[in-house]
Amino acid sequence: MNFGFITYILGWILNFQSGFLFLTFVLSLFYGEKSGYALLVSAAISFLIGIICTWRKPKHKSFYAKDGFVAVALGWIVVSISGALPFVISGEIPSIFDAMFETISGYTTTGATILTNVEAMSKCLLFWRSFTHWIGGMGVLVFVMCILPLAGGNNMHLMRAESPGPSVGKLVPRVHSTAVILYGIYTALTVIEVIFLLAGGMSMFDAITTSFGTAGTGGFGVRNDSIAGYSTYIQNVVGVFMVLFGVNFSIYFLALVRKPKEILHSDELKSYIGIIIASTLIIGFNIRGYFPTLGKAIQQAFFQVGSIMTTTGFSTTDFNKWPSLSKGILVALMFVGACAGSTGGGIKVSRVVMAFKNIKNEIASFVHPKSIHTLRMEGKIVKNDVVRSVNTYLVLYFLVFAVSVLLISIENFSLETSFTSVAATLNNIGPGLDLVGPMDNFAKFNPFSKCVFMFDMLAGRLELIPMIILFSPWVWKRK
Structure with a gap:
């Protein structure tokens, strides 16, 4: 384990985090809000620790897969702790458990909240709360790699550990250039949505924060009724962009380089x-x-289907009151999730498609034992190691899900509440059903349950493996 290089990476994450916090502090000056000082203090703390960690470059730059997984997992934990400081210091979320829950929910683009009155918060902290969605949407390490190549040719270990999907590839030969392209597309789509929302009469503050929530498929709103109070035009714009951000970003790259045939051959799309x-x-x-x-x-x-499937979590109505068939479909969509390589959560459409194709091949093998069946996606044969990783992921996913439901059930809430609250956090969605429906929140759970939810949110966003690896003793050995 290269502890020196991991510390160096964590330091740079904190340096960039201090910049984000300071930017939000400047916004507080515009609104003349006293809670802005909490952002400035948090920025100073993050910068000080970051400078200490990056003061000296590590001597050894060898960086392996396990180092990448550990760096990404610790990076997300560190950035969540740093991001929670403004809420605690300002006193607007005094409980450290609640502040961590809200911040992790923001960075992992889950959108689950413990706040009972969102509109009572200061605008600068509401902005920071939504800004965490945008930062975490494409990935904390991916953003850092856009600005600063960290580990030379080993950057791919970081991208694979952080990017969602069964397999991660480069759009162009260099990982740094791939990160720049991804964030370029991400930023462009965010700006376009802001323009459309402004055209519908939304205020600049609401348009930016709503676009942050849509882009990161997070779902933190700045109103207590989420998106319900806005016009049908606004709802439709948000609905369309939720679906767009749930698409694999490589599709947009293919559109930019004019390769329509490859787009049309996408089984996942x-x-x-x-x-x-x-x-x-x-x-x-x-x-x-x-x-x-x-x-x-x-x-x-359409809005609720787009919101749940892309794991955004915005709501325009209380679907908790809908018929069982509709609620059943929405719960199923929670697990399916968005496309791989998007900002959405869930199992991912590509994994679901691969699983069904694999089942079809296995059934065919029983009927015709001597026949040979290959699994294909986009017309190409899927390698055995990818199929194996998908199967491993699904087994691990449902194991984590089952254990989490059992742990949450200790509080003795209804099965519907326990089941969908875990589904909502592990799949990074936000709202569930019953006591965690779209018009409710997670404030009612005790600190232990909130810790389970925090682990689930991080595990879901990081595709399980990085968080599970932290509990493996052999990973922490130097050799």
């Missing part, structure tokens, strides 16, 4: 769009009696 359309139509017809017209029912169904 076709499945993603197909699931959204089918779910919207089924739910729309199922809830038509809850709205004045069928068109309004479909519009509301």
Whole structure:
């Protein structure tokens, strides 16, 4: 284990974090809010520790896969602790457990909250709360790599550990250039959404914070009713952009370099769009009696389907009151999630598609034992190590899910509450059903349950392995 280089990386993460905090402090000066001092103090603490960690460059630059996993996991924990400081110092979220929960929920783009009155918070801390979505959406380490190549040719270990999906590739030969392209697309889409929201009459503050929540597929709103109080136009804009940010970002790169055939051959994209359309139509017809017209029912169904499947978590209505069929579909979409290589959470559409294709091949093998079946995605044969990693991920995922549900059940809430609260946090969605529905929050849980949720949010965002590795003793050996 290269502890020196990991410390160096953590130091740079804190340096950039101090910049983000200071930027938000400047905003507090514009609004004349006293709570801005908490951001300045937090920025100073982060910068001081960051400078100490990066004062000397590490002598050994050899960086292996396990180092990448540990660096990413510790990086997210460190950035969450640093990001929670403004809430605690300002006194707006005095409990360290609640502040950590809110911050981890922000960085992991989960959107679950312990706040009962969001609008009571100062604007600068509301901005910081939403800003954590945008920072964490594409990845903390990916952002740092955009500005500063950290580990030379070994940067791919960091990107693989942080990027969602069964396999991670480079858009261009250099990892640094890939990170720049990804964040360029990410920023461009965010700016375009801000423009569309401003055109609908949204204030600049609301437009930026809502776009942060949409881009990171996080779902922190600045109003107590989330997006419900805005116009149908605003809801539709947010709905469309939620779906766009749930698409694999490599698709946008292919569009930029004009390779339409590769886009059309994407099994994941076709499945993603197909699931959204089918779910919207089924739910729309199922809830038509809850709205004045069928068109309004479909519009509301599209928003909630997009919000849940992309794991954004914005809401325009209390779907907790919808029929069982509609709620059942939404719960299923919680597990499916968005596309690999997007800012969304969940198991990922590509893994689900691969799992079904693998099942189909296995059944065919039973019927025709001597036949040979290969698993293909986008017309290409999927390597055995990718199939193995998908199977391992699914087993580990449901193991973590089951253990988490059992731990949360100690509080003796309803099974629906325990089940969907874990689904909402492990899949980085935010709202669940029953006591954690779209109009409720997680404040009712005790500190132990909140710690379980915090682990689940980090594990879900980092694809389980980096967080699990932290508990493996052999990883911490120097050789």
